[in-house]
Amino acid sequence: MAKEKLIKDKRVNWRKELGLAPGYIILILWIIFTFMLLGWVIAASFSTTKEIFMGNALKFESGIHLENYIKAWTTSNVSVFFTNSLVYASISCVLLILVSAPAAYVLSRFDFVANKVIQSSFVSAMGVPAVMIILPLFGLVANWNILNNVLANKAALIFLYVGINIPYTTIFLLTFFCNLSKAFEEAAAIDGCSPMKTFWVIMLPMAQPGIITVTIFNFINVWNEYFMSLIFANSDKVRSVAVGLYSMINSMKYTGDYAGIFAAVVIVFLPTFILYVFLSEKIIAGVTGGGVKG
Secondary structure: HHHHHHHHHHHHOOHHHHHOOOHHHHHHHHHHHHHHHHHHHHHHHOOOOOHHOOOOOOOOOOOOOOHHHHHHHHHHOOHHHHHHHHHHHHHHHHHHHHHHHHHHHHHHHHOOOHHHHHHHHHHHHHHOHHHHHHHHHHHHHHOOOOOHHHHHHHHHHHHHHHHHHHHEEEEEEHHHHHOOOHHHHHHHHHHHOOOHHHHHHHHHHHHHHHHHHHHHHHHHHHHHOOHHHHHHOOOOOOHHHHHHHHHHHHHHHHHHHHHHHHHEEEEEEEHHHHHHHHHHHHHHHHHHHHEEEE
């Protein structure tokens, strides 16, 4: 009887599956389109400009041209832009967790007068477009004479990236901490742990799925950020990959090196692609984990 019931439970509900068929078809078409687009870009990065214009980028008639990547990395300043963005994204993500995680924990666990006001302020700040605050910020940075120094300019950009992403990171982690059980803190208090030690030793490791997820989102946001870098980075030594790639596309009008541009696009796209491929399960676990009461 048990085996018959198990077999019955495993039977496919074809009526339900047919109802989901339009969604499956749209999803499959989107996946095929995405793979074809990415495949063509990658193939073009190994071809020549002549083959691209002739529509033979996928045939590799003249062989595979790895020199496109070497030329893009060395002569087109992609290495500088790549390193800048990697530094900006890495340091910003670390600072965001160090600032936002304790703030989110305090807001989720302790009741005080300004608790709701601070939470509402963070939510409101998430809705403020960067374009509304860019001119006052630029005025302050220009008055401090920061833009004339490379290290100070990079530090200013990191500070701006951290400040802009603190509201989102704090609210995301706040929701996650709210769904963690208080029994662990009560047990730690019985053992003599202070609230600060409880947070760093017990609660922060338990929030690892949420921290990994929000760190990935922040990394991608900083990596792809364009507007701040365009305004505050006044030299190639400071620019990120988004602004650097745009300047390369403009220079392409005069050099005509389309193959090199596609190689640069692949290099810039690679870090975020790797994050999605290897950490997709972590992202899903972090997003869904915030909605489950611990």
